[in-house]
Amino acid sequence: MDESFERAKEFFLAGVRHYEAGRYEQAHAQFEASLSFVPQRASTLMNLGATRIQLGRFEEAAEVLEEATEVDPSDAQAWAHLATALAELGRHEDALRCADKALALDAALASTWSVRGMLLRDLQRPQEAVESFRKAIERGADAPLHEYYIAAITGEAAPSQTPARYVQTLFDSYADGFEDHLVEVLRYGAPGILAGGLPQREWRSALDLGCGTGLMGEQLKPRVARLVGVDLSANMVGRARERGLYDDVVQADVTGYLASAKEASFELVTAADVFNYIGELAPVFDAVRRVLAPDGWFAFTVELTVAGADVELQPSMRYAHSRGYVESLATRCDFEVAALAEHPIREDQRQPIPGLFAWLRNPRT
Template structure:
């Protein structure tokens, strides 16, 4: 009798499942309730009731039924996965993680559980674990679209956009009309400097997720980068309207208003961003900059100080802003974290922006000066100090028997390595690196690097020590007028007086071989006065 009753329950459950799969959720729910009422310990009925509730957006009710299904048979992965989804829908992320981990205890290679863990661990700030689970999911199932998308998003967050691109392309090949993947791919393309393609993808994502504020805000960002400011503002306004308590739309709206020459409107938008996210360093920094440009130094000072409280390493350069408002003395140099982040973010578009938009000529000017002072020497030990993406390498390589490069930005060093012109490349702070390389080089070149140093004495001493007798330290700086030493400009770059450069070179032990006036770049369509300096170690 027991076996006959069990088969009857199984048949009834199979009928209920077929009914649900055919699209008749109402009848399927009725059948599942009948089974559950007659057999309270049968987990299948509660699983079906939970799955139906979850599909209808009733996450709490789904959790109740799915918890009973899991209790009835803890080793079944399907109810646990569904319960995890229901808990995610209620934003109970840690509880969902527990369910997915439980699946892996019995099925260590369950691709779906690994994929869900990758997504949730990323959201809870555990990026390393998330990457491991994402890679495991794809190793088990190379065509798991959610795992591919999650891994692409994770790699983007880690700054590994070229690798992220491949995974997201694979995800979209499997699901071409997937709004989440289109959005993530658009973010990757923005970071890679492909604003036009990014805007096209993000537009598609907006069509699929019209009420998703972050997608509209990111579309606004791509349009802003293309100069399509009116279109960008419409999208940013929609993002802010959709999610007025979210900073992302207000931040983008502030940036667009700033680009449109609306400083008061920009400041108002950044105020809303700070209100929405009081601990956002980005929001406080943008608001501080906006207030400074409006001449509201007291308000700007308060927000710069808040940036430093939230981010003591100072990746935004708030200490420089604070000095510009008179809220603190001018630092002797720009913060390392600020310079590193600035150029990490700038790496993908650095060459085109610097050469095409800013008319950057520092390497060429240094090459001309060196040709005169080196008398066409070759086979030298050369250091490209602050090498960036390696723009100076083509003019230095013919002089070098050995060409080394060093830069504070890992992303810049990766770009320089791709040129294939250096014998060695290292990530590090210039002054510290020079002190570890005594009497190593015949030539040290720093093109547009010492603009991030105010006090030149420490770096000149370090450069002197790293040179062999007769070696040359060649560099460019911006030229300060009506100043006896150095000053900090509005773009967070230092400018130096000629007499100051000459005096500090002499203190370091150098002989001044040449100091020429030059224009190394433009800023806001205006030429920036500079100096090309050649120092020789006696």
């Protein structure tokens, strides 16, 4: 057998092992080495493209996956990965065309039905999106996650909060360019507004829920002796730790962390742009009330509902809450409402997203 083919096969199999173990940089090097011995091998091109997607190198992924589909137009996986890469690049129509080609070759690709549903949602074709999500469920996709997608479109049977898998995947993939996109593109300024509404005092301890990369922590650190951050995304936790603002950063969901915290642990709790991933806020308010010290403050934002319901799961897949709902929860939990203010939280498609900024005080003595 040809020596070049044997060497290519050796590198290819090593690449597969690295890929399956989540070692994407090593996998990338092995697949490129394999191609140096046997260029234009469709399976290697496809795997290299899939690896580049995992590395967030979507333009390069699309290039090599287009080559893979030219070499072997019958490879459903290559078309599926190309659809994903193009979707990440914002080329929705091209991505939909590739997803349809993949599914015509192999209708059992649950993840491709899911990608197709997201593309159709973004292309303002909601009913077709719902049908794609249902087909994904039929083919073994994560049912609670896809039912959440469907609920965001139809407004029916919304869960009490966003599935953890969705939040983790979203923010793990978003971590590298998070701050630039949030601040420069979406014009996000919630941390500065929240911090500006707090009393001008020194805090012994503060908890930053959904800390992300540390935008809120940056505002708090100069006035806080001990600052703890909590986030569900491993990549966000890593970025926050690298920033060096927090005394401790914990990977956990909001309710889970609060349940484990000691009573009266913090003088300040903040949650900037976090509750848009939690629908029912009563358990969170109860838990914050338990861990907040006497005369402690709870500062947070919510997106405001448009239709007037207390809680709405929007087509954006974010929850919105009414002002009345926030006020009623504050009363129920014996918080003193120090201030409420309405400001845009960010922009979406260049349109301001209406938000409510809240500063609550724990009056216990």
